[in-house]
Amino acid sequence: MIPQAPHAMLPVTNHDEAARQLFTTAMRHEVTVNMFAGNRQVFERRVEPAFEKAQGRKPKTRHEVRRALEQDPYIQYSSALRLLYQEILWDSVGDSIDRQLPQLVERAKKIARSRTKGSLTLDPTITIPRYLNAVDIHMMPGNYDREWTADDVFAGAIYDRGVYLRSIGNRGQYGEDYGTSFAAHVRDQYPDLKVRRVLEMGCAAGGSAVGLAQGFPKAEVHAIDVAAPMLRYAHARAESIGVPVHFAQANAERTSFPDGHFDAIFGFALLHETSSTALPKILKEVHRLLSPGGVALFREQPAYSRVSLLQAAETDWDTYYNAEPFYGRLFDMDRAQIFVDAGFRRDDVLDVPVMSVAHQRGNPRAPKSFGGFGARKQGGR
């Protein structure tokens, strides 16, 4: 695994912490690559024939496939390991951050007080939506918004390090690859679009916001999140890397930015963590915030209609076992219709592969491309 690039906010691991963290990474590889490879065989040789024998037909939905898979000891074993992996990942990172949290908090405060390239605007009156704090999403203790201490940055630190380990470094050394890749896509595909202001919704610890700032060096880059500990960390992190990003605490369902303020709006792994009520509001807000001719693109896993029932059932594991309650519902949705409902023209809806910059630069872990879906606003062309 390519080492995570150092920056002022990255928690430092001692020997034992590093050993535990590397173990979790190796375990993830074993479970999600090696053991997962057996799922298809188990399904085709045991699970589907047993289903057919009992029902007189093949399974018709991913729910039938999932329920049938759950009866098989191989799947039970790999699922239990997957769950265990997820728990020890956060444990291994959280323990390390606990040890140095006071120093990280002070460092973030010091950076925020210094002459910065970007900015940090917090809103203590914000209400955290229920879909974000009813469960600890993907089992991350305290979720995105929990404040364990004053001026906390714990959530940002655990997310930054934990996601790097979980993705086995496939999002770039600064976790920037979604940002750099989607920026490159927009620059290449829309040469007519003058990108003056960019917004990332749901920026978390700021990895992809750094990538957007690198990918649009002349634009003003803004990044919002509802969670203060994420934003404090993200801001100090971006400053220490040396890229200007304006971070603000805001709910993507309704922000205070003026109409038509942004030429490009992005969300990476944001939408699947919202809800059936919030999602249409967020997309309407995207439509309001885009300038004429502006482009919005979101990164999520492929819709279930695009993959086999087995793949859909495997992806749906997160809905049922990884505290991602909205996962399955988002992937069931008609991705064109949700943008049409938000005010975009059907002809302007986008569903495109976005090539990974990290992959092109030779990161062996990075996928070749990401699924991007979104829409371009009418006018200005």
Ligand SMILES: C[S@@+](CC[C@H](N)C(=O)[O-])C[C@H]1O[C@@H](n2cnc3c(N)ncnc32)[C@H](O)[C@@H]1O
């Ligand atoms: C999976 S993380 C996003 C990761 C990040 N985009 C990246 O690429 O590293 C989802 C983030 O979206 C934020 N979020 C979810 N719903 C939101 C909303 N309605 N408004 C603002 N932020 C939201 C969460 O607080 C969380 O930090």
